[in-house]
Amino acid sequence: GLWAVVPAGGAGTRLWPLSRESYPKFLLDLTGSGRTLLQSTWDRLLPLAGQAQMMIVTGQAHVSGVAAQLPELETANVLAEPSPKESMAAIGLAAAVLLQRDPEAVLGSFAADHIISGRDAFESAVTEAVATAKAGYLVTIGIAPSHPSTGFGYIKLGEKLSVNEAPNARRVTEFKEKPDARTASAYLSTGDYRWNGGMFVVKAQVLLDLLKETVPDLHDGLTRIAAAWDSDARSTVMSEIWPTLPKIAIDHAVAEPASKVGKVAVIPATFGWDDVGDFASLADLIPAEEGEPRILGDPRLVVTESQAGGLIIPAAGRPIACLGVDDVVVVDTPDALLITTRARSQDVKKIVGRTKKVY
Ligand code: GDD
Ligand code: MG
Numbered sequence: 001g002l003w004a005v006v007p008a009g010g011a012g013t014r015l016w017p018l019s020r021e022s023y024p025k026f027l028l029d030l031t032g033s034g035r036t037l038l039q040s041t042w043d044r045l046l047p048l049a050g051q052a053q054m055m056i057v058t059g060q061a062h063v064s065g066v067a068a069q070l071p072e073l074e075t076a077n078v079l080a081e082p083s084p085k086e087s088m089a090a091i092g093l094a095a096a097v098l099l100q101r102d103p104e105a106v107l108g109s110f111a112a113d114h115i116i117s118g119r120d121a122f123e124s125a126v127t128e129a130v131a132t133a134k135a136g137y138l139v140t141i142g143i144a145p146s147h148p149s150t151g152f153g154y155i156k157l158g159e160k161l162s163v164n165e166a167p168n169a170r171r172v173t174e175f176k177e178k179p180d181a182r183t184a185s186a187y188l189s190t191g192d193y194r195w196n197g198g199m200f201v202v203k204a205q206v207l208l209d210l211l212k213e214t215v216p217d218l219h220d221g222l223t224r225i226a227a228a229w230d231s232d233a234r235s236t237v238m239s240e241i242w243p244t245l246p247k248i249a250i251d252h253a254v255a256e257p258a259s260k261v262g263k264v265a266v267i268p269a270t271f272g273w274d275d276v277g278d279f280a281s282l283a284d285l286i287p288a289e290e291g292e293p294r295i296l297g298d299p300r301l302v303v304t305e306s307q308a309g310g311l312i313i314p315a316a317g318r319p320i321a322c323l324g325v326d327d328v329v330v331v332d333t334p335d336a337l338l339i340t341t342r343a344r345s346q347d348v349k350k351i352v353g354r355t356k357k358v359y
Contacts, residue, residue: 004049007090008058008112014278017336026112057090088253095204096226108201118271128166129201137265139201142194148184153196175259177251278345283311
């Protein structure tokens with residue numbers, strides 16, 4: 001069966017000061033559901049993989065936070081990274097370790113910080129992806145794009161594949177990670193492109209074979225680490241090799257090059273999907289009347305004019321009042337306060353670099 005692998009890294013800089021380096025986005029409950037993004041990811045994948053085949057790859061610093069939120073996660077299935085090396089090293093490490101346990105292992109990598117609705121549709125897409133992965137493809141899930149975002153990968157839909165038990169599988173004829181705005185608009189106008197949903201289902205062996213072709217140094221390093229994984233030498237080998245590994249995203253490392261040789265497939269998604277990358281997209285998830293401010297937290301703490309719009313997060317527990325400002329974003333936490341506008345949400349990342357002290 002499927003191994004569900006969740007690479008949980010990155011700080012979610014654009015959601016500062018809600019998310020911090022020490023307390024990243026995936027550990028937050030951004031919807032007020034009572035479950036954090038990581039816990040919701042767990043809930044969604046558990047029926048597909050089963051508890052024994054749920055794996056998390058995260059930074060050393062976040063292992064205890066992850067374990068606290070997921071008491072049922074098996075210790076042997078938590079892979080800790082000494083430093084962030086981006087998604088290819090994280091997912092590649094999981095693949096290399098799984099290959100030691102099972103040469104036929106099929107892994108699905110799912111981001112820890114997405115919001116997905118429509119459980120049946122999600123499960124049937126993943127089931128089709130697994131069938132397609134068994135036929136040797138690197139399988140993605142394609143999301144119908146709503147705007148020419150420059151923050152996603154774009155995949156061009158090719159011909160239908162004839163894979164048993166995957167009637168919706170198509171070939172990907174082009175994979176372009178984070179195109180510029182002009183290219184993204186051109187893609188959108190053709191109607192032939194989908195966003196890459198950040199999920200990859202693939203046989204561990206197929207992923208490592210692809211990586212060996214494209215980034216051999218990373219492949220070799222990961223293979224050496226995995227060979228020592230279940231021995232006393234693990235920490236020595238890890239501390240020797242990990243710092244030398246190249247930093248690269250899986251999209252650039254394998255998805256783009258593999259699409260050029262016809263080895264990438266896509267299952268078009270019919271479920272709801274949101275990346276919640278910034279406060280504008282977070283605001284869109286919170287129900288409110290047209291023009292009304294959206295509030296994440298206790299609404300009794302917030303007073304604004306009724307047509308002010310915007311997003312107010314009173315996470316410090318003190319009241320927030322806004323007057324004469326439209327579409328403002330106010331995020332109040334005990335030790336840091338952000339004030340911006342919805343339109344500038346993407347730029348929070350830039351300013352956070354200058355607030356390192358409180359980050
Ligand atoms: N453990 C670990 N360590 N995980 C990491 C690291 C790392 O150093 N870096 C990234 N990740 C995890 C993230 O937590 C996330 O689950 C996944 O890898 C993807 O990384 P992101 O940094 O979130 O990538 P992105 O959002 O810029 O782009 C990816 O996702 C988009 C959809 O949200 C790409 O796959 C795009 O093509 C895709 O459209
Ligand atoms: Mg992301």
